[in-house]
Amino acid sequence: MGSSDDDLVRAARAGERGAFEALFGRHRGWVVALAWRFTRDRDEAEDVLQETFAYLHRKLPALELAGGFRTFLYPVVKHLALARTEKRRRERPLAAVPEERTAGTAEERLEDLLGGLSEVQQEVVLLRFADGLELQEIAEALQVPLGTVKSRLHSALEILRRRHPNP
Amino acid sequence: MTDGHPDLLELDAVRAGEAAAELRGHVERCGRCRAELEWLRGMALRVARAAAPPRRRRWVPFAAAAAAAVVVFGAWIGRPGHAAEDIDRDGRVDILDARALATRIGRGEREPAWDLNRDGSVDAQDVERVARAAVRTAPVARSRQEGPVRFVALDVFLDSGDRPLASWQFELASDARIVGIEGAKAPPYYDPAALEAGRIVIASFTTDPDPPRGRVRVARLHLEERGAAEHVPKLVAAGGPGGARIDARIEAVRAGEKR
Numbered sequence: 384m385g386s387s388d389d390d391l392v393r394a395a396r397a398g399e400r401g402a403f404e405a406l407f408g409r410h411r412g413w414v415v416a417l418a419w420r421f422t423r424d425r426d427e428a429e430d431v432l433q434e435t436f437a438y439l440h441r442k443l444p445a446l447e448l449a450g451g452f453r454t455f456l457y458p459v460v461k462h463l464a465l466a467r468t469e470k471r472r473r474e475r476p477l478a479a480v481p482e483e484r485t486a487g488t489a490e491e492r493l494e495d496l497l498g499g500l501s502e503v504q505q506e507v508v509l510l511r512f513a514d515g516l517e518l519q520e521i522a523e524a525l526q527v528p529l530g531t532v533k534s535r536l537h538s539a540l541e542i543l544r545r546r547h548p549n550p
Numbered sequence: 551m552t553d554g555h556p557d558l559l560e561l562d563a564v565r566a567g568e569a570a571a572e573l574r575g576h577v578e579r580c581g582r583c584r585a586e587l588e589w590l591r592g593m594a595l596r597v598a599r600a601a602a603p604p605r606r607r608r609w610v611p612f613a614a615a616a617a618a619a620v621v622v623f624g625a626w627i628g629r630p631g632h633a634a635e636d637i638d639r640d641g642r643v644d645i646l647d648a649r650a651l652a653t654r655i656g657r658g659e660r661e662p663a664w665d666l667n668r669d670g671s672v673d674a675q676d677v678e679r680v681a682r683a684a685v686r687t688a689p690v691a692r693s694r695q696e697g698p699v700r701f702v703a704l705d706v707f708l709d710s711g712d713r714p715l716a717s718w719q720f721e722l723a724s725d726a727r728i729v730g731i732e733g734a735k736a737p738p739y740y741d742p743a744a745l746e747a748g749r750i751v752i753a754s755f756t757t758d759p760d761p762p763r764g765r766v767r768v769a770r771l772h773l774e775e776r777g778a779a780e781h782v783p784k785l786v787a788a789g790g791p792g793g794a795r796i797d798a799r800i801e802a803v804r805a806g807e808k809r
Binding site: 416430433434492493496533540547 | 596678701772774
């Protein structure tokens, strides 16, 4: 039986180097996948991974997990990914050069699948289906009431069923 | 429950293994609900697959590069002849190539050979590809340090005198573990895999027509140190706005420490 995230956070806070590395190893894939959803760029997502854990490292001395580790990380990753994307768009010299999308990319498939949903509905569906979070965890990650999550997910599923009756 | 059957949310709880036994029992007995559940499972799988990031390009393994006799300690992963990313055809891939490509695209120039990711267009993604190639770092062993952990910030300065500095690339050999990297304005390029290694290459460029001169802080590195850690920066390349290589002096200073 491995240590829980809570245990690892406590151990890392106490200066146990292996604990931080274990947290990194356990969640790096999820952080990259989540960051990629916002950046649509694998390299950017990898950079967000580093920034996320650098942020975590800085916060560690005072960190107390109120909920799950991923619900704590979700807004951090989202913020860093969106900030990075926006910063690149503004500051990179080629921001004005449009990035053409290639037919058949994963991005298009995701857009095809979730295209009829609002942004907040898409976010809930992705946290549920792609990340496997429980509804309460989604509520904590998004910092909205549980009822809001249920309402968004229910309406999203109704729309998906109409749009994709035969997945 | 609606019409005596669970709604989609309740069925999704069954899919996720979160439902009560009574609800699971109903679904097992009810053909309509089983069909709904199968639809949910299929949709969840499709979304999860579509949401997965593309696989990372496989980098040249260190051993393979060594076998090709192009790797020495701390050397770059090299290739015979001109690499596709060697935009200025000077026999090496560095950040000056990324800037050269950015500048040419900005002027409206296009060449098929610059479509490095072969997506049918020459654009910012190809520049990114060149920059990533420039900072790609072969792994080296970092000496293991003992002692209590200290978190420090290390500022890296370049001084190009009265010459404008439009691109720069340096490498840092360090005993410390790098936990974060900030650029002066835009995030610099680096190989995330090298954060754990004993050496990292960091680079950036600007196409601003009036880049900075004199002593400029180009990056801040957040480090986790143990014991008497040593950090040795080395300038790899610096370029002016015209693309020519220029000389610059590099120094690494602990944040808050005056020089």
